[in-house]
Amino acid sequence: MEFHTENESYQPVEKLCVLAPGLLGASVAMACRKNRTAHSIAIWSRRASSRAKLMGQTWCDEVSDDPSKAAADADIVVICTPVDFIVPVYNEIRSSLKPGSIVTDVGSTKSVICRQANAANGSNSNFVGSHPMAGSEKTSMDHADEDLFVNKPCIVTPLENSNDASVRQIIRFWKSLGALTFVKTPEDHDEIVAHISHLPHLLASSLCHFLDKRPADWEPLTSSGLHDSTRIASGDPSLWKAIFETNRDEIKRALSNYQDELQRIQSALTNNNMVELVSILEKAKKYRDRLS
Amino acid sequence: MEFHTENESYQPVEKLCVLAPGLLGASVAMACRKNRTAHSIAIWSRRASSRAKLMGQTWCDEVSDDPSKAAADADIVVICTPVDFIVPVYNEIRSSLKPGSIVTDVGSTKSVICRQANAANGSNSNFVGSHPMAGSEKTSMDHADEDLFVNKPCIVTPLENSNDASVRQIIRFWKSLGALTFVKTPEDHDEIVAHISHLPHLLASSLCHFLDKRPADWEPLTSSGLHDSTRIASGDPSLWKAIFETNRDEIKRALSNYQDELQRIQSALTNNNMVELVSILEKAKKYRDRLS
Numbered sequence: 001m002e003f004h005t006e007n008e009s010y011q012p013v014e015k016l017c018v019l020a021p022g023l024l025g026a027s028v029a030m031a032c033r034k035n036r037t038a039h040s041i042a043i044w045s046r047r048a049s050s051r052a053k054l055m056g057q058t059w060c061d062e063v064s065d066d067p068s069k070a071a072a073d074a075d076i077v078v079i080c081t082p083v084d085f086i087v088p089v090y091n092e093i094r095s096s097l098k099p100g101s102i103v104t105d106v107g108s109t110k111s112v113i114c115r116q117a118n119a120a121n122g123s124n125s126n127f128v129g130s131h132p133m134a135g136s137e138k139t140s141m142d143h144a145d146e147d148l149f150v151n152k153p154c155i156v157t158p159l160e161n162s163n164d165a166s167v168r169q170i171i172r173f174w175k176s177l178g179a180l181t182f183v184k185t186p187e188d189h190d191e192i193v194a195h196i197s198h199l200p201h202l203l204a205s206s207l208c209h210f211l212d213k214r215p216a217d218w219e220p221l222t223s224s225g226l227h228d229s230t231r232i233a234s235g236d237p238s239l240w241k242a243i244f245e246t247n248r249d250e251i252k253r254a255l256s257n258y259q260d261e262l263q264r265i266q267s268a269l270t271n272n273n274m275v276e277l278v279s280i281l282e283k284a285k286k287y288r289d290r291l292s
Numbered sequence: 293m294e295f296h297t298e299n300e301s302y303q304p305v306e307k308l309c310v311l312a313p314g315l316l317g318a319s320v321a322m323a324c325r326k327n328r329t330a331h332s333i334a335i336w337s338r339r340a341s342s343r344a345k346l347m348g349q350t351w352c353d354e355v356s357d358d359p360s361k362a363a364a365d366a367d368i369v370v371i372c373t374p375v376d377f378i379v380p381v382y383n384e385i386r387s388s389l390k391p392g393s394i395v396t397d398v399g400s401t402k403s404v405i406c407r408q409a410n411a412a413n414g415s416n417s418n419f420v421g422s423h424p425m426a427g428s429e430k431t432s433m434d435h436a437d438e439d440l441f442v443n444k445p446c447i448v449t450p451l452e453n454s455n456d457a458s459v460r461q462i463i464r465f466w467k468s469l470g471a472l473t474f475v476k477t478p479e480d481h482d483e484i485v486a487h488i489s490h491l492p493h494l495l496a497s498s499l500c501h502f503l504d505k506r507p508a509d510w511e512p513l514t515s516s517g518l519h520d521s522t523r524i525a526s527g528d529p530s531l532w533k534a535i536f537e538t539n540r541d542e543i544k545r546a547l548s549n550y551q552d553e554l555q556r557i558q559s560a561l562t563n564n565n566m567v568e569l570v571s572i573l574e575k576a577k578k579y580r581d582r583l584s
Contacts, residue, residue, distance in 0.1 A: 133513060134515065152515060153512060153515060182512070192513060193513075196503065196513060196514045196518050197515070197517055197518065200517060200521045201517065202557060203495055203499060203554075204580075205577075206550070206557050207576075208575075208577075208580045210550050212576065218488060219582060219583065220472070221445045221447060221474060222445075222583055223488075223489070224428075225493065225523075225524045226488050226492050228520045229492045230492070230521070230580050230583075231517075231521070233577060234581055234584070236577075237577055238570070240573055241566055244569060245566060248564065252558065252562060255554070258498070259554055259555070259558065262554070269536070269540055269543060272540065274536070277533065278530070278533050280498065280501045281525075284497035284500035284525045285528075287503060287504040287525075288525040289526055291519055
């Protein structure tokens with residue numbers, strides 16, 4: 001799939017709606033204000049405490065306790081709830097949307113979400129999935145950042161029945177916030193993030209769970225290497241549960257293949273095959289150095 | 293083993309000698325200058341280019357191309373070579389040392405090094421192993437930092453024949469550089485670091501090696517979660533080879549037990565046992581949050 005938007009400048013929309021202002025939702029709103037992506041920004045939050053916080057924020061023009069009302073006259077709606085609430089929220093608001101309105105999301109898995117969201121739509125669906133790879137182990141609005149998406153990858157995942165113009169608009173939208181956009185099918189997206197995001201999360205969590213069973217007086221001896229390599233294990237378990245549930249097959253496959261990789265290292269250690277071990281370390285270093 | 297040095301203030305020594313000024317060696321010299329840990333600092337480097345760089349550094353009073361000469365009249369000698377060169381260098385300098393001189397090192401494994409270094413010593417050995425947990429994937433003098441050891445753990449590993457006064461002096465020495473000191477047997481040290489340092493390194497390297505075999509166009513999609521969790525895989529393969537060689541049994545044991553842990557996660561995914569998976573994620577998060 002190719003969508004060339006290089007020569008298309010982004011025109012600010014009249015109204016943007018953010019549903020659920022956590023780390024990502026609040027960052028979307030702040031980034032839209034900074035980059036003049038929309039003239040007006042409406043935000044729905046389920047929680048009264050969040051709505052109170054939103055009052056008087058320079059990046060929020062309208063606070064609502066009803067997602068359908070917040071989204072009703074928006075040109076672009078960004079659903080920023082946890083993964084397992086994206087489709088329910090979409091189904092709740094869809095009949096209230098004005099003609100031409102486009103809906104996207106920021107969920108970490110895409111196949112289930114995009115298929116379910118588009119199931120009731122014919123051709124020209126107004127739902128276009130997105131996944132900005134800019135999360136963090138932190139989750140609340142308090143950590144939001146107007147530059148969160150700058151130079152970060154954002155994967156846009158249209159389906160066969162996605163309206164072409166809507167897809168291009170969502171790509172331009174993320175670009176306007178500074179993101180580096182990529183287009184993948186939802187299935188390709190899920191295979192990729194199972195490897196580059198969900199598997200690393202499982203490894204960090206399982207390592208922490210493993211070390212938690214060791215003597216407590218080992219903890220003060222840990223250093224930045226372990227701290228950095230397990231930072232993501234501080235992520236919210238309920239958010240990750242929903243991610244694992246909606247991408248279970250791809251994660252299982254990735255983990256199974258990774259277990260074979262680990263067994264290869266165990267064999268190299270057992271056989272004192274340092275040539276093999278150094279070859280792995282060298283290829284790993286080259287790969288990691290390229291990411292920097 | 294308990295060594296109480298709380299009430300013993302550190303008295304600057306006349307001369308400190310650093311053998312091999314890489315990241316750790318140069319940082320030791322810089323930290324000693326800053327903290328007035330020694331009146332005079334002599335450094336040996338094998339490489340002419342490093343010796344040229346040392347000339348005129350404020351934290352180096354004497355540059356030598358001969359480790360025995362550099363160490364000859366030092367009160368404390370810190371061997372900062374890669375793990376596999378520590379004992380050969382110690383054996384080269386030992387006959388040149390003045391009476392009362394104490395030798396330590398910064399190696400990431402301790403049993404092999406301490407046993408071999410002390411093998412030819414009777415009671416009152418002057419070799420006391422150390423492992424400041426302050427490394428980095430960077431290795432050269434250019435990244436050295438006078439505050440590298442501040443609030444970082446440093447494990448001191450005396451043997452049965454280590455001179456008590458020497459052990460206390462080495463503990464005070466690391467404390468003078470800001471480190472948090474702990475005393476362990478070399479065997480306990482090696483078991484602990486196999487879990488909290490060497491296993492995490494293997495996981496990061498194996499994950500990079502695994503992802504290196506996937507399509508290259510996945511690389512631009514990676515984000516800070518993967519980057520942080522694999523940073524240590526950029527470490528120097530030859531340094532890590534020596535670490536794995538000298539701590540192979542403990543690392544094999546830790547990796548084998550960790551593989552069982554991963555299999556437990558694979559089973560939870562296969563059986564769609566989200567209760568089990570969430571329980572692991574929650575315990576992991578609590579452990580990781582405690583380290584911060």
